Amino acid sequence: MQTIDASGMLYRDLNELIRDSVSRGVKEIRLINVNGHRYIGDGLAKEASIIIEGTPGNDLAAFMEGARIEVHGNAQDGTANTMNGGTIVIHGDARDALGYSMRGGEVYVRGDVGYRVGIHMKGYQDMNPAIVVGGKAGDFFAEYMAGGIMIVLGLGLAPDEDIVGNYCGTGMHGGIIYLRGEVAPEQLGKEVKVVSLTEEDTCVLDGYLDNYCQYFKVKREEIDKKPFCKLLPYNKRPYGNMYAGW
């Protein structure tokens, strides 16, 4: 394990150090005093584990292919942007546009997430990206979602708090959303419908929920107290009939 103290360091220098270490074959890197450093793990296509103490900056793990990143703190905007593979575990909250166009890998957030999370996430062949959120999500959750799995647990919500914001699943045309609890119809985009879970869903959920419980030391019984609902798009081609040939 290599430890890098990021205090007072520019992001570019920090990321260069990380890239160098990984290419030298270092398998585990611990970054301490991280304070807003952007692009950590950006484009990282090798197996490596990065542990971050502090608050990483925007675009954490953008274009990442296979590494594992664990954040002991909050993450900011754009985490897992266009990520293709790997795992991110965030022991705090994450903010806007988490998992934008993500195509592979898994992201676990212990707490809440911001706006536009999982926007345009897509699955492809055996790539099935997943985001698991422990708390609640903001508006435009899973907008344009084209594939993959999004799970929101709503743990620790106040009785009057909503699990997702407005326009959830607007333009969605693929993938599955699981929400633990209920969602008001007016919060949903008009392209999605609420359906009940099948046995297969329960199996799929099990794996992700067990991981969540293991990563964040949460008791599975706590999660199982409340049933999930499932959101699916009506159609994989929501805009198929909009045009007339000139």
Place this chain on the structure above:
Amino acid sequence: MSLKSYVTPSFLIERNKERCIKCKVCVQQCANEVHRYDEEDDEIISEEHQCVNCQRCVTLCPTGALTIRKNPNELRQNSNWTAEAVRAIYIQAETGGILLTGMGNDRPYPVYWDNILLNASQVTNPSIDPLREPMELKTHLGRKPDSLSIKEGKLQKKLPPQLELELPIMFSAMSFGSISLNAIKSLAEAAKQEGTYFNTGEGGLHRDLYQYGENTIVQVASGRFGVHADYLQAGAAIEIKIGQGAKPGIGGHLPGEKVEREVSETRMIPEGTDAISPAPHHDIYSIEDLRQLIYSLKEATNYEKPVSVKIAAVHNVAAIASGIARAGADIIAIDGYRGGTGAAPLRIRDNVGIPIEFALAAVDTRLRQEAIRNQVSLVVGGSIRNSADIVKAIALGADAVYIASSALLALGCHMCQKCYTGKCNWGIATQDPQLAKRLNPELGAQRARNLLRAWKHEIQEMLGGMGINAIESLRGNRLMLRGIGLTEKELQILGIKNAGE
């Protein structure tokens, strides 16, 4: 209930029966199923409603028996309610659909290139004969430093990454999906042979094209289709697509019908789903956010590749370009309102954006005023129709041009504007394997190369005529340009004098 269509055929097909030998080439060639052989009557019948006037049957008819002309059938003359205006309403009343079209804006707006004249040397500063004297067209695209520090003949600081072009012409972004793999292979091979670049558009990079990586600009658009680490590493440069001249401000989507296996694998989306590119990048809501994506891409590729940002030419393009330069882009690509497309809403294509000539002049002027012109290279497109347009563009301030419609014409496109149907009879804008194989990539590459070489020679001739022996000396040299038939205001925006001045 389906409504009876009031739309009459746009074209008439005239078959010279004396010439027609009933060989059925027209029947086999037309993907729109216009021509049909009636066995009983031993006759070929043409259903004109489906005809898009792509000229495939006309060109391939061995006896020259076919002519396609505009349908002379006319509504009562009306300068306000033209036949096109009426037709649009009939179509929309029948379908309720947004009118969709292909290729670039075809409205009779002024083409400013045609109102600009080039200079030539006479007596003083004699002209140069490019056949006998060296003539340099080599162009470097990328950020240039404010100053160079040289010690003992060596550069003290590494230059930012540059693209090296043997001639200031690149093939503009066209995705696999919007055009066939054979069309892309043609352009990729031509780019490699002539020392320039082709651009993937937002369709990803097909596995057969990785061998052309050194001549590839890989695009990252709002849908992020086919974007992954190897893809970013494969290209010589990365282009962030913000906008496109044919449809500024809106996204795009490739209909599920065109997402067959190869397209699906390259875009990394399931077969048959619509590939939806949202209008904005959802991680870019400001210049600061754009900077973030630029640097995210630079970090992902170790600062080894120039990053281009492509925008449509719109009203405030100069201020936007200044922001893009300050956001850290190495290249700004600007696409004028005549830029082509595989599919765009008709009203957007024909009514949104500004001419590239004005946009280019405004951006170059603004970046010079702000003393940041050296920080970015300017590439313009939409539309460049010939080598004279290129020479004028460079004199107005462009570093290089992007061509796409011209390149497709070279491959055999006949401008029927029906790219969005996927039934391109010339094998270009289609994913139908039967149609796509009509375009042989080797012959396509030869045509595209020939075009580049012809234009290269013409550019050299024009430069030589001006007494200039390097394209660098023409760049932003607006004294080489004069306007004709332009207003004071137009001349002022273009920053050129009137002919005779």
